[in-house]
Amino acid sequence: MRNFKIYLIVFVCLFVNQVLAQESFEGKAKDIASRIEDIVKEEKNELKVEVEAVNEQLAQGKLTNEEAEAKKKVLAEERAKIIEEKVTKLEEELHMLVQEKVDGKIKDVDTSKTITIHFSKDYFSHHRKCTNGERRTTSQFVFALGVNNLITDKQVANSDFKYWKSHFYEWGLTYNTRILKEDNLLHFKYGLSLMYNNLRPTDDRYFVKNGAQTDLVSSTVHLEESRFRNVYVMVPLHLEFDFTKKEIHENGNYFRTHKSMRVGLGGYAGFRVKSKQILCFDDAVGNDVEQKTKGNYNVNDFNYGLSAYIGYKATSLYLKYDLQPLFENNPIDQNNISLGLRFDFN
Structure with a gap:
């Protein structure tokens, strides 16, 4: 029960600190980065499926090696174009965020508002990996x-x-x-x-x-x-x-x-x-x-x-x-x- 309470306190504090961080410049920038990463992963997965289909056509003799390579290049360029188009939509949002930072409209997280957790020395002796x-x-x-x-x-x-x-x-x-x-x-x-x-x-x-x-x-x-x-x-x-x-x-x-x-x-x-x-x-x-x-x-x-x-x-x-x-x-x-x-x- 004691460990459960400790974990519950840690979870609540981390959640509150995360909310505060999202209001900061860094938090908002990392949110945009996460969305960009999702776009890249999604399009790479789609490209992988398309390339596997081309390889299957090659194995069946429906395409020559040159035709398969050319088709893969076209598919890669199309997916890169899609990534660019989707990411470009986030460019304006990022530029506005940087401008707001320059104008002083966004401040970094006020560490005085974050929640700090103090535990006993005995607790840390069982969780040394948290101190690195x-x-x-x-x-x-x-x-x-x-x-x-x-x-x-x-x-x-x-x-x-x-x-x-x-x-x-x-x-x-x-x-x-x-x-x-x-x-x-x-x-x-x-x-x-x-x-x-x-x-x-x-x-x-x-x-x-x-x-x-x-x-x-x-x-x-x-x-x-x-x-x-x-x-x-x-x-x-x-x-x-x-x-x-x-x-x-x-x-x-x-x-x-x-x-x-x-x-x-x-x-x-x-x-x-x-x-x-x-x-x-x-x-x-x-x-x-x-x-x-x-x-x-x-x-x-x-x-x-x-x-x-x-x-x-x-x-x-x-x-x-x-x-x-x-x-x-x-x-x-x-x-x-x-x-x-x-x-x-x-």
């Missing part, structure tokens, strides 16, 4: 945004793209595993991200596919908007140095993460989901025209690069550089580079 802090592997929702551009001839100066209006966005889920059992410094961070790289050309220019090459050409009309967007599914891998100090208790060490300065070094690899160009202009009679064109634009389907971040607690300065050139066959290599802020909600 966070689990060795934790999960985070990652959101990043900032400026985006291309490095041409090993420099980004005098770029053909607007510096402050070419943006990148990234969101995804990561897992963070403490490498050493009794030391909190080294962590291995890995996960899955959806990356948007947007380029806005200067001087009323836009991209045109010219055979195997892609050229940046001048428009005959004034362009209110010229935006070239590439969307990627990426697997980021980082070695993270977390300088959060461990707490030494009577019953052992207590480990926490994302409570101090952090440095991450690593990279990413993945594939392109789609490319799209958006042009806005006035036609001959003064009507507003928005033209959206989807295509591969000779952009490399596979992408990989280096990335690093340095920050304090959940917020970091984030740098990414694509080692793979943006276009496949252009005579001059142009590599994407991004700089911005990264938020890891633990």
